[in-house]
Amino acid sequence: MADVYDTTYGQADYFGSEASPLLARYADWIPAEARVLDIGAGQGRNSLPLARRGCRVTALEPSGVGRAAIKAQAAEAGLDLDIVGENFMSYEPRGVFDVILCFGLVQILRYQECASLVTRLHQWLRSGGTLFLTAWHVGDPSFARLTREWERLGIRSFRSPDGSQYRLFLEDGEILKLFFRWQTIHHCEGLGPEHRHGDGPPERHGEIEVVLTRP
Numbered sequence: 373m374a375d376v377y378d379t380t381y382g383q384a385d386y387f388g389s390e391a392s393p394l395l396a397r398y399a400d401w402i403p404a405e406a407r408v409l410d411i412g413a414g415q416g417r418n419s420l421p422l423a424r425r426g427c428r429v430t431a432l433e434p435s436g437v438g439r440a441a442i443k444a445q446a447a448e449a450g451l452d453l454d455i456v457g458e459n460f461m462s463y464e465p466r467g468v469f470d471v472i473l474c475f476g477l478v479q480i481l482r483y484q485e486c487a488s489l490v491t492r493l494h495q496w497l498r499s500g501g502t503l504f505l506t507a508w509h510v511g512d513p514s515f516a517r518l519t520r521e522w523e524r525l526g527i528r529s530f531r532s533p534d535g536s537q538y539r540l541f542l543e544d545g546e547i548l549k550l551f552f553r554w555q556t557i558h559h560c561e562g563l564g565p566e567h568r569h570g571d572g573p574p575e576r577h578g579e580i581e582v583v584l585t586r587p
């Protein structure tokens with residue numbers, strides 16, 4: 373069955389051609405041979421630069437069009453990535469990772485899936501390993517509109533009228549409670565810069581960014 377992101381990824385570099393600025397800023401924290409899991413890898417903007425540095429990257433991406441984009445770029449650059457077409461709910465890694473990337477995933481999950489993701493992140497990252505994660509908080513400009521126009525599934529969890537999309541917003545500071553006792557390397561919550569995805573309209577988001585180390 374076609375994934376909703378298959379259409380999105382019909383446009384090249386939909387989320388940009390460069391790595392996330394957060395990853396670029398803290399890339400030096402990632403050892404060259406680190407074992408990295410990129411959950412919801414999209415078109416590979418974060419997986420590919422790390423593979424280029426020598427990291428052993430597993431790119432987990434349910435969209436076949438997204439995976440094809442990663443595969444094509446990896447082949448062109450002569451990079452060896454493990455590209456896995458699975459949902460994180462069914463994925464079973466063979467061992468723990470040194471680094472996990474979770475960019476832009478939390479805000480599109482149902483709240484039960486988010487709870488399962490957090491459990492998996494605790495299990496899949498080695499002690500001393502680093503998590504990069506972004507999410508949206510309740511200050512996101514779309515939050516008030518979704519409370520009126522989308523079906524409310526939970527306190528800050530919504531489903532679109534056609535049932536195809538979900539949005540989840542975290543309370544201020546909630547992310548650090550989900551990763552209680554993890555060491556905070558970076559934590560930032562605020563209104564992000566105006567940007568566009570593909571040829572879509574300008575957007576701004578209530579962004580949460582964290583870089584955390586597992587105890």
Ligand SMILES: C[S@@+](CC[C@H](N)C(=O)[O-])C[C@H]1O[C@@H](n2cnc3c(N)ncnc32)[C@H](O)[C@@H]1O
Nearest residue numbers: 377387411412413414434435459460475476477
């Ligand atoms: C907003 S995009 C972000 C893509 C990429 N991380 C980036 O920053 O460019 C979210 C991605 O998560 C993927 N995704 C959605 N649900 C997922 C799930 N349950 N398990 C793994 N990936 C998922 C989507 O297919 C999509 O590519």
